[in-house]
Amino acid sequence: MGASNINNGRRSFVKGTTACLVSVPLFGMSYTSTKYDKVDYKPTQTNGASEYHFVTCPRNCRDACSLVAEVQNGVMIDIQGNKAHPVTKGHPCVKGNTYREYLYQPNRILYPMKRVGKRKEGKWERISWDEAFKLAGKKLTEIKNKYGGEAIGEMVYSGNEGHISKTIAPGNLLEKIGATRLVRNPCDWPRYQGTPSVIGTPYSKDMLETVDSDLYVTWGSNEAYTAVHWARFGQDVRRKNGGKLVTINSVRTPMANNSDMFIQLKPSTDPYFCLGVCKVLIERNLYDKEFVSKYALGFDELVKETKEYSLEELAKACEITPEEIIEFAKIYAAAKRPAIAHGDGGQRHFNGARLVRAVTFLPVLVGALNKKGAGLFWAYTNLNPCYDFSKVMPDLSPKDENGEKIKRQTANYVQFGRALRLNNPTSLDTESQVYKEVTLPTPLRAVIHYNTSMITTAPNSDLIKKRLMEDDDFYLIVLDPFHTDTVDYADLVLPAGTFLESEDVQNDQISGYVCYNAAAAKLVGESKINLEIFNGIAKAMGYTDECFNINDPKVVIKKMLDTPFSKKQGITYERLVKEGQVKPIRTVETMKEHFPYYPYCKPTDLKFKTPSGKAELYSQYFKDSGFHPVIDLETDWDYYEAQNEFGKSYLKKYPLYFMTPGTQLQNNSNWGTNKYILPRVLYDGYPELFMNKVDANSRNIKEGTVVCARNEKGKAFFRVRISTEMNPGITYAWNNIWCKVTKTDTGANILCSDGISDLGQGSTYTASFIEVEKA
Numbered sequence: 001m002g003a004s005n006i007n008n009g010r011r012s013f014v015k016g017t018t019a020c021l022v023s024v025p026l027f028g029m030s031y032t033s034t035k036y037d038k039v040d041y042k043p044t045q046t047n048g049a050s051e052y053h054f055v056t057c058p059r060n061c062r063d064a065c066s067l068v069a070e071v072q073n074g075v076m077i078d079i080q081g082n083k084a085h086p087v088t089k090g091h092p093c094v095k096g097n098t099y100r101e102y103l104y105q106p107n108r109i110l111y112p113m114k115r116v117g118k119r120k121e122g123k124w125e126r127i128s129w130d131e132a133f134k135l136a137g138k139k140l141t142e143i144k145n146k147y148g149g150e151a152i153g154e155m156v157y158s159g160n161e162g163h164i165s166k167t168i169a170p171g172n173l174l175e176k177i178g179a180t181r182l183v184r185n186p187c188d189w190p191r192y193q194g195t196p197s198v199i200g201t202p203y204s205k206d207m208l209e210t211v212d213s214d215l216y217v218t219w220g221s222n223e224a225y226t227a228v229h230w231a232r233f234g235q236d237v238r239r240k241n242g243g244k245l246v247t248i249n250s251v252r253t254p255m256a257n258n259s260d261m262f263i264q265l266k267p268s269t270d271p272y273f274c275l276g277v278c279k280v281l282i283e284r285n286l287y288d289k290e291f292v293s294k295y296a297l298g299f300d301e302l303v304k305e306t307k308e309y310s311l312e313e314l315a316k317a318c319e320i321t322p323e324e325i326i327e328f329a330k331i332y333a334a335a336k337r338p339a340i341a342h343g344d345g346g347q348r349h350f351n352g353a354r355l356v357r358a359v360t361f362l363p364v365l366v367g368a369l370n371k372k373g374a375g376l377f378w379a380y381t382n383l384n385p386c387y388d389f390s391k392v393m394p395d396l397s398p399k400d401e402n403g404e405k406i407k408r409q410t411a412n413y414v415q416f417g418r419a420l421r422l423n424n425p426t427s428l429d430t431e432s433q434v435y436k437e438v439t440l441p442t443p444l445r446a447v448i449h450y451n452t453s454m455i456t457t458a459p460n461s462d463l464i465k466k467r468l469m470e471d472d473d474f475y476l477i478v479l480d481p482f483h484t485d486t487v488d489y490a491d492l493v494l495p496a497g498t499f500l501e502s503e504d505v506q507n508d509q510i511s512g513y514v515c516y517n518a519a520a521a522k523l524v525g526e527s528k529i530n531l532e533i534f535n536g537i538a539k540a541m542g543y544t545d546e547c548f549n550i551n552d553p554k555v556v557i558k559k560m561l562d563t564p565f566s567k568k569q570g571i572t573y574e575r576l577v578k579e580g581q582v583k584p585i586r587t588v589e590t591m592k593e594h595f596p597y598y599p600y601c602k603p604t605d606l607k608f609k610t611p612s613g614k615a616e617l618y619s620q621y622f623k624d625s626g627f628h629p630v631i632d633l634e635t636d637w638d639y640y641e642a643q644n645e646f647g648k649s650y651l652k653k654y655p656l657y658f659m660t661p662g663t664q665l666q667n668n669s670n671w672g673t674n675k676y677i678l679p680r681v682l683y684d685g686y687p688e689l690f691m692n693k694v695d696a697n698s699r700n701i702k703e704g705t706v707v708c709a710r711n712e713k714g715k716a717f718f719r720v721r722i723s724t725e726m727n728p729g730i731t732y733a734w735n736n737i738w739c740k741v742t743k744t745d746t747g748a749n750i751l752c753s754d755g756i757s758d759l760g761q762g763s764t765y766t767a768s769f770i771e772v773e774k775a
Helices: 017-023 096-103 129-147 163-177 207-212 228-239 270-283 289-295 299-306 311-318 322-334 352-365 416-420 461-470 530-540 553-560 564-569 573-579 620-624 636-642 647-653 693-698
Strands: 051-056 066-072 075-081 113-115 124-126 152-156 181-183 215-219 244-249 261-264 338-342 375-377 410-412 426-428 437-439 446-450 475-480 492-495 504-507 514-517 656-659 686-692 706-711 714-723 730-733 768-774
Touching (some): 051 514, 066 096, 129 152, 129 446, 129 530, 152 163, 163 553, 207 228, 244 322, 270 322, 289 352, 338 352, 416 426, 553 573
Parallel strands (some): 152 446, 181 410, 215 244, 215 338, 244 261, 338 375, 686 714
Antiparallel strands (some): 426 437, 656 768, 706 714, 706 768
């Protein structure tokens, strides 16, 4: 890393709090074997010269913070934000500042272990890597030979967004096995149906364009907690551009408290609000007639739809006033470069795709799509031309006698508990975008679990525990740096390195950088990187393909970056190591062979990748899928009432709407036991449940009361925080708090819906209902 990139003049030795942590011991879990002595890991600092390495935070808040790790003799002694990075600007989030403590926290797993007691007993025997690979290879081979490759599954999500750790290393092994692959559907899938149905693209404009915006609308997001740099984008529109900041959310977030206008919608009623805004824009002649005439299809149908409802009816459904709809429409239409930053919150409803579709109407009507700094922004940029995964992921999938790929069953993250059932296992029909559950012909007998912690993060998690606790023959292999909730249920535990110890590359999803991550620190204990672990299992199963011999991430990175696009853009391994990240130039010219549509076409000649080539305010696809072709107004409440398994009686039994947003102190289950963070996500040993005082008073519940929240999926225990952030009838608890750190070993995800969204087969985490009573 070049000296010009960092401040070499800062201290060469860490003192105070960070230095004290050097002596914190790291240990594996207890074991019954006396063959080995207990191992404590104590990183030792020296006065040697510091090295500085670029690393990229691999969490899925999407910011992909660029960080600089200071290392002495393989030990990371400090970490800071990269001041040269235009998104990070030297300031990671509060969590990122604790990565030194994260790396060396006491619950690191230091060596492989096998279970020797019952699940959850915590009895382990330390074993060598040779024995661990032999055990994994033997067990997986036996299962494959007896039941077929599809009896082996995977469980993974976004604990590490690095391409090698998340995709390449596991993908090669699982394809060679012919395993049941996982549909990774907690986030974004409804957007990939809703937004393209209007403007034909899943790809967002560059978020850094908002430097030119004069109106920033944060919608369905809590940036101050879950994407801190987005919060800066919004505040800069006010501070630097003299523009306005508007927050649209069901909860009064910190951004709402700093906004010019806050609109508090009833959850999932966003389409009503959008139709109301469209009505005002049209009836008051505030829309861009030239843009709509040139680029939009279905405007007449939209006009007709706006006449079907009064503004009072639409506002009532949202639990706001007509005046709020009018005021927002006037502010939005008056802006020259209005930006809507649309978060993930709106997708996790039963109407997720329809909700996202409705929001996309607004920039079309005001002609914002072809203006710099204006339009709709979300977290997904097109970096596909930068990589060639086929060079590092050969086609290893099973073939039939004609050499054609054999179609295999899939499981999905949201309904993983259903897929795990030994009797009547089910998953989604991947050939359909609408919800269609199908029976899995081959029950799962083993799962390789990595980059996630399903007991903490998956919805309806008690259903997952049921199979694990009732079937001792089920084999669970867990790769993890830490002793998570899921490790307690494992048969074989393999200590995986953190991103700070693993070289990789990944994407920045808000501005579109190819991001480098150095293996800055030495691996703790006997940990191995994911690439080496999956290759080791493959060899133990007798696989000899060349890809399983490559344990050097540098070789993989160089191969995958060997594309014509990356060559033209100067994106090389050597440059990434030196600069930390490279942003490809995506213009009409550079993207014409890859995606010659909006947002990569001429602003004066927009082309949308839709059936008509225009922005479609009327969607035949949505109509054919059984939904309203313009704006569909079904809400979560409507869905529950209409379903036979729920109905109105269900909503009477469980009347409180239950949301599970992210806390500022964790990202999914990461940082779950950090000693600085843990006391701040628990309330005297319990996770927090936020309730409106009206709902609390009617149940004789006070601040700090321990309560039992329940629904048909199970029950969890919380301490109550009385809050005015939500309207009556709405509750929330932080998602993904580790169960094992609470007094009752329960958490919010036990209660979360494992239902599926309208289109795209996404999650409905947010669309849950509960009842609450004193414990």
